[in-house]
Amino acid sequence: MKLTLKIWRQKSKNDKGKFVEYILDGVDGDMSFLEMLDFLNEKLINEGKEPVAFDHDCREGICGMCSLFINGQAHGPDKLTTTCQLHMRRFKDGDTIVIEPWRAEPFPVIKDLVVDRSAFDRIQQAGGYISVNTSGRTVDANTIPIPKKDADRAFDSATCIGCGACVATCKNASAMLFVAGRIGHLARLPQGRIEAADRVQKMVAAMDAEGFGSCTNTGACEVACPKGISLADIALLNREFIKAHL
Numbered sequence: 018m019k020l021t022l023k024i025w026r027q028k029s030k031n032d033k034g035k036f037v038e039y040i041l042d043g044v045d046g047d048m049s050f051l052e053m054l055d056f057l058n059e060k061l062i063n064e065g066k067e068p069v070a071f072d073h074d075c076r077e078g079i080c081g082m083c084s085l086f087i088n089g090q091a092h093g094p095d096k097l098t099t100t101c102q103l104h105m106r107r108f109k110d111g112d113t114i115v116i117e118p119w120r121a122e123p124f125p126v127i128k129d130l131v132v133d134r135s136a137f138d139r140i141q142q143a144g145g146y147i148s149v150n151t152s153g154r155t156v157d158a159n160t161i162p163i164p165k166k167d168a169d170r171a172f173d174s175a176t177c178i179g180c181g182a183c184v185a186t187c188k189n190a191s192a193m194l195f196v197a198g199r200i201g202h203l204a205r206l207p208q209g210r211i212e213a214a215d216r217v218q219k220m221v222a223a224m225d226a227e228g229f230g231s232c233t234n235t236g237a238c239e240v241a242c243p244k245g246i247s248l249a250d251i252a253l254l255n256r257e258f259i260k261a262h263l
């Protein structure tokens with residue numbers, strides 16, 4: 018396959034950045050999207066040019082690092098699929114592919130396609146945990162019976178990989194779906210109920226302090242989420258927040 022790639026190149030956070038066009042021949046349909054970028058980088062290095070910086074780690078849909086806008090869609094054209102799970106057979110010979118980093122003020126571009134998502138870490142640190150004293154004898158988690166329905170819903174929320182596709186897709190750059198995933202995970206479990214009121218207030222305050230926008234229920238985040246985190250979690254977050262204030 019021969020492709021035209023229009024890739025965002027930006028030297029540093031303060032550089033203006035621009036699209037640069039590359040013609041890449043010999044792309045195999047069985048390559049993953051990231052392998053295609055590796056292939057391009059090998060070619061650039063062999064030509065003595067600067068390779069394209071992009072984020073990745075697990076390459077199996079777990080870590081949330083491979084955050085790219087592909088032809089205007091977060092993680093590309095496939096639903097419930099991260100960039101690293103996307104395969105080049107999804108494209109045709111002669112296609113033009115536009116590749117951009119996430120665009121959101123709280124996620125500044127560090128270089129090329131790499132953005133700084135540490136704002137998510139700070140929100141997580143504000144309250145996305147349960148306090149457990151691990152010194153001495155710790156009670157086995159399985160001694161607390163949890164209805165299967167609640168455990169399954171908590172697990173669904175916990176599948177959020179923190180990739181930031183929700184923020185990048187939202188016209189308001191809202192991080193509500195990300196926070197809702199954390200809240201939805203812990204609020205449904207007895208272990209998470211103890212600090213629930215404190216947690217939701219601290220995480221929402223941290224989200225606002227990082228400069229993320231408000232949710233206006235357009236639902237784009239749910240569509241873009243590679244893990245299928247639901248808007249129902251945002252509704253739960255809102256209920257938890259109101260309850261905490263009452």
Ligand code: FES
Binds near residue numbers: 076101
């Ligand atoms: S590289 Fe880990 S989710 Fe894609």
